[in-house]
Amino acid sequence: MPKTKKVGPTRGLGVRYGSTVRKRYIKVITELRKPHKCPNCGFVRVHRESVGVWKCHKCNFTFTGGAYTPATKLGIVARRAAKGLVPEEVTKEAAKAASVEPASEEETE
Numbered sequence: 001m002p003k004t005k006k007v008g009p010t011r012g013l014g015v016r017y018g019s020t021v022r023k024r025y026i027k028v029i030t031e032l033r034k035p036h037k038c039p040n041c042g043f044v045r046v047h048r049e050s051v052g053v054w055k056c057h058k059c060n061f062t063f064t065g066g067a068y069t070p071a072t073k074l075g076i077v078a079r080r081a082a083k084g085l086v087p088e089e090v091t092k093e094a095a096k097a098a099s100v101e102p103a104s105e106e107e108t109e
């Protein structure tokens with residue numbers, strides 16, 4: 001009777017590093033291994049070429065992104081900032097920091 005061997009992203013790791021780390025590793029690895037949507041042609045054919053480098057196998061569009069996902073929240077903000085557009089959240093935060101007066105004062109009679 002053949003012994004069933006569990007295979008998954010953590011094969012090779014064995015029982016090392018602890019279950020919490022292995023679970024986290026599985027989450028990251030499955031995320032980077034699944035195909036992602038191409039920002040150029042819209043097809044879900046983007047695969048990771050290298051750390052932070054993503055390539056679409058449909059239109060050969062190569063772009064940089066996060067190490068484990070093609071788009072990171074920080075990357076989107078950075079791209080907008082590079083275009084000269086200030087992200088809304090940042091503007092709000094700056095406005096909040098700039099105003100010394102309390103924003104909402106009840107003025108009911």
Ligand SMILES: [Zn+2]
Pocket residue numbers: 038039040041042043056057058059060061
């Ligand atoms: Zn593409």
